[in-house]
Amino acid sequence: MKKLFLIILGIxxxxxxxxxxxxxxxxxxxxxxxxxxxxxxxxxxxxQEDKNCRVIEIVTPVFAFPKMAKLxxxxxxxxxxxxxxxxxxxxxxxKRLKSSFLEKLNLYSNEAIIYKxxxxxxxxIHLPTELISKDNKIQMLYKLYKSKSGWKIYDIExxxxxxxxxxxxxxxxxxxxxxxxxxxxxxxxxxxx
Amino acid sequence: xxNKIFFLSEKKNMPSNQPKFFFINTLVFINLAIxxxxxxxxxxxxIDQINQPESDSTSIMAEEDDFDDDFDFxxxxxxSVINVPDPLSGYNRLMTKINDKxxxxxxxxxxxxxxxxxxxxxxxxxxxxxxxxxxPVRLVNNLLQIKIKRSGVESxxxxxxxxxxxxxxxxxxxxxxxxxxYPEDFGQTLGHYGIGAGFHLVLxxxxxxxxxxxxxxxxxxxxxxxxxxxxxxxxxxxxSYQKLNSSSLYIGEYEALKQDSLxxxxxxxxxxxxxxxxxxxx
Numbered sequence: 001m002k003k004l005f006l007i008i009l010g011i012x013x014x015x016x017x018x019x020x021x022x023x024x025x026x027x028x029x030x031x032x033x034x035x036x037x038x039x040x041x042x043x044x045x046x047x048q049e050d051k052n053c054r055v056i057e058i059v060t061p062v063f064a065f066p067k068m069a070k071l072x073x074x075x076x077x078x079x080x081x082x083x084x085x086x087x088x089x090x091x092x093x094x095k096r097l098k099s100s101f102l103e104k105l106n107l108y109s110n111e112a113i114i115y116k117x118x119x120x121x122x123x124x125i126h127l128p129t130e131l132i133s134k135d136n137k138i139q140m141l142y143k144l145y146k147s148k149s150g151w152k153i154y155d156i157e158x159x160x161x162x163x164x165x166x167x168x169x170x171x172x173x174x175x176x177x178x179x180x181x182x183x184x185x186x187x188x189x190x191x192x193x
Numbered sequence: 194x195x196n197k198i199f200f201l202s203e204k205k206n207m208p209s210n211q212p213k214f215f216f217i218n219t220l221v222f223i224n225l226a227i228x229x230x231x232x233x234x235x236x237x238x239x240i241d242q243i244n245q246p247e248s249d250s251t252s253i254m255a256e257e258d259d260f261d262d263d264f265d266f267x268x269x270x271x272x273s274v275i276n277v278p279d280p281l282s283g284y285n286r287l288m289t290k291i292n293d294k295x296x297x298x299x300x301x302x303x304x305x306x307x308x309x310x311x312x313x314x315x316x317x318x319x320x321x322x323x324x325x326x327x328x329p330v331r332l333v334n335n336l337l338q339i340k341i342k343r344s345g346v347e348s349x350x351x352x353x354x355x356x357x358x359x360x361x362x363x364x365x366x367x368x369x370x371x372x373x374x375y376p377e378d379f380g381q382t383l384g385h386y387g388i389g390a391g392f393h394l395v396l397x398x399x400x401x402x403x404x405x406x407x408x409x410x411x412x413x414x415x416x417x418x419x420x421x422x423x424x425x426x427x428x429x430x431x432x433s434y435q436k437l438n439s440s441s442l443y444i445g446e447y448e449a450l451k452q453d454s455l456x457x458x459x460x461x462x463x464x465x466x467x468x469x470x471x472x473x474x475x
Contacts, residue, residue, distance in 0.1 A: 071266055100453050135317055135442065137373065139471070145266075154266065160471025161464045165270055169277075169463050170456040186455045 023118040026125045026144050026151050031115055033062050041108065052102050059101070064145070064152035069093040071154065072167040077175055085180055092187045097163075125151065277466050278392045282458075288395040289458045295398065296447055304441040316441055318362040323435045324374065325354050325361025330416040334377035338385045343375040350374060376472075379416075380409030384473035393462050401465035 040046070040054050069090040070078055081089065114130040124145045131138040141157040155164045174183045279285065308316065328351045335344040350366040358365050366372040383405050384390070391404025402410075414420055419435075422428045454460040 067266075071270060074270070103449065103453075134313075135320055157467075157471075159468050160474075161467045162270070165467060166460050166463045168270055170454065170459045173456050173459050183455075190452070190455060 022125060022146075022151075023120065026118050026127055027115060029062065029151055030127055030129075030142055030144075030153075033058060034113065037105070038108075041105065055102065055105065056098055061149075062153055064147060064154045065094045065097065066090055067147075067152075067154050068097065068164060071164050073171055074168055077171065081180065088184060089180075089187075092184065096187060096190070124154075277462060279462065280392050281394065285393060285395040285462070286458050288397060289400075289461060292395065292398065292400055293451075293457075300437070300440055301444065301447070304437055304444055307437055308441040308444060311441075313442075316438055319438050320442060321354075321358075321364050322361040323438070325351065325358070326418055329418060330413050331375060331377055333416050334379055334382045334413075335375055337379075337382045338377065340375070340377075343377075346372050347375060378406075378409055379412040380406030380469070381473050383409055384469070390466060390469065393466065395462075401461050403466065403469070406469065 036058050037055050040051055040058070043051070046054075072093065073081075073089065078086070111134075112132040114132065116128040116130070118125050118127045124143060127142040127144065129140045129142065131140060139157075139159055141160075142153050143155040143157070144151045144153050146152075155162055157163075171183060174186060311319075328347065332344055332347045332351075335347055350372050353366040353370070353372075354361045354364055357363075367374070380402075388405055390406070393401070393403050394407055396402050396407065419428060419431050422431070450460065451457050
């Protein structure tokens with residue numbers, strides 16, 4: 001009886017530390033990545049284009065870009081596409097996401113970032129952060145999951161607004177009225193604009 | 194400016210004037226409308242919920258795909274898509290277009306011109322001062338939600354910023370004591386007590402809203418000290434000035450959001466509803 005109790009206690013302790021490790025890992029990962037990105041943004045001797053390239057290089061392993069494309073389209077729409085369409089959509093989506101990410105990053109002007117404690121929600125980890133801006137604070141929530149190659153961001157919520165959800169309802173609206181071709185056209189057009 | 198706030202207590206006992214009657218009338222009308230429309234939207238929602246799981250399960254069975262490992266992801270985003278009832282989408286889209294013209298032809302150019310005249314620190318100070326004057330809205334709604342600590346922080350902020358902060362033009366409470374404001378409005382109070390958002394509604398000038406938050410505008414109107422100013426012209430002038438000043442601080446953000454969108458109306462609608470949900474949860 002005592003042995004059993006000890007075993008159970010041992011398992012509980014182990015799982016507890018495993019959980020804590022996961023959270024720690026995510027916190028460090030995000031913090032290091034963004035510290036690195038901010039370092040590059042502050043370098044004055046680099047051209048804007050070089051900065052952008054480097055930022056994307058740093059950020060790419062942390063973001064689950066293809067998964068974000070898939071989730072934004074949603075299961076029902078995704079399953080209707082053939083392989084070429086899927087590839088086409090994914091590459092366009094990622095391109096758009098990257099450019100909008102860079103645009104947002106350019107608005108950054110030395111605001112303080114506060115990292116809060118990560119939360120474990122089912123199998124995923126949510127990391128809440130706050131951006132202290134000139135007259136208010138902006139809440140940013142990074143949602144990560146464990147992929148085969150480590151923790152990756154699959155969604156960001158800015159002030160409670162999820163990138164995936166807003167993209168998804170827009171795509172859904174377009175696909176309800178039009179065809180996949182319309183969606184591709186729109187994605188291509190907004191990109192060049 | 195503190196004096197203006199004291200008008201609040203004096204004027205409440207005076208006979209109601211035209212705009213107040215107008216507000217009460219619209220309130221009653223909106224109340225009747227909400228009852229009727231809630232009945233309709235509830236039924237529509239119920240039908241949606243019955244249909245949803247069936248269509249999902251067939252699509253899973255129909256095809257095998259690498260989406261399999263993403264099931265728990267998909268559920269996470271499914272609910273947020275279905276949850277915006279929008280029976281007035283036709284009107285809403287039209288109003289979004291009208292507002293858009295208003296922003297891009299009048300408000301944004303105006304705010305841009307204004308931002309050339311008044312430097313940013315000045316505009317930030319004015320924005321802080323307005324925020325300080327709007328204190329009763331935040332205090333009462335915090336109290337209504339029985340958020341005692343936050344009400345205390347708000348009161349302390351008002352005291353410190355009105356005096357040491359020179360009529361709220363500065364924010365020593367935030368800068369020195371790390372006391373952040375807790376913005377709450379009546380729409381959030383209603384949401385806090387479990388009242389659903391109702392359908393989405395785009396208001397003229399004010400932009401995205403929903404039934405609940407539109408109703409919440411009326412109580413907040415009476416909590417806003419600006420509306421107790423004797424002169425109607427000054428009241429409207431101050432209010433427009435506040436809008437101009439605050440939009441001058443966010444020049445380009447609206448345009449950036451618009452450029453980023455595929456369906457601007459849907460983006461605005463969903464962003465608004467998700468943001469409100471977060472604010473109510475908070």
